[in-house]
Amino acid sequence: MDRNSVVIVTGANSGMGLATSMALARTGATVVMLCRSEKRGKLALDEVKRESGNDSVMLMVCDLGSHKSIADFCLEFKKRYQRLDVLINNAGVVIPGRHQTLDGYELQFGVNHLGHFLLTNMLLEVLIASAPARIINVASGAHKIGKIHFKDVNLSENYTVWRAYAQAKLANILFTYQLAEKLEGTGVTANCLHPGAVATNMGINRKTGFGTYITKLLKPFFQTSAEGAATTIYLATSNDVNGVTGKYFYKKRPIDSSKKSYDKNSAKKIWDLSEDMTGVQRFNNI
């Protein structure tokens, strides 16, 4: 990564997304901070610019729970930038109680998986044109208890926060492996990772404050955001991973993910389902 590199970090205003943006801004690269809130994004942008001394850090607003918002983001990004060297799909939501995206899908599957599926597919052309380029998906060890509920992927029945989160994180990994295969020979790599347990805003309800107390209690045992972002930053910047693709990393090393995550049939099924649910073909023809 150098001063000519262009990077997108999703969920860049908080936790590991903010720590990743800060570290990459310090390399001198152009960092596009994708945030859903203009207000929270602006605060984070000012902090990154101030502390990194890098003026080519930009905020772009996008709600990954809205396919229209993602399509608008991609069109605007392609107008402003001619290249994309690293796409970091980091944003994530964990939320008790079943909620839906603007497109009517269960929120955790919709944002954590479908939002990034659409974003990535809409940016593939520019990534391939910028090769060698990298896609990094922030997954989670929680995928191990996950199952893709193909008959009710929106969990309209039997919703629990963990069932939804683990399904979405397993989808992140199946997506990564399938993507790596599809991108073979293009010079674009796709890897995913588990950051470990990290004290961030994850799981805290902004309106009610629910979760704050638990996070405070666990903080001494958890990593800081900067520590948690280390594997993401490694995958974005290190020459050690030149050409490495289709792997799941933990603590900067490739490790095995769950048996289910290597199931080719599930990977194909979820790819096809995600294409239908996002209408990616239609968006790609815009």
Ligand SMILES: NC(=O)c1ccc[n+]([C@@H]2O[C@H](COP(=O)([O-])OP(=O)(O)OC[C@H]3O[C@@H](n4cnc5c(N)ncnc54)[C@H](OP(=O)(O)O)[C@@H]3O)[C@@H](O)[C@H]2O)c1
């Ligand atoms: N923390 C952990 O222990 C842990 C463990 C394993 C994996 N992870 C993964 O690490 C990643 C980063 O999470 P974090 O722990 O750093 O949590 P965080 O501090 O809560 O950050 C999550 C980011 O995602 C953004 N986001 C949520 N919904 C969005 C949407 N609809 N559109 C665009 N952005 C959206 C949030 O924006 P707002 O601030 O506006 O809500 C925030 O910037 C996630 O993918 C998570 O699943 C975390």
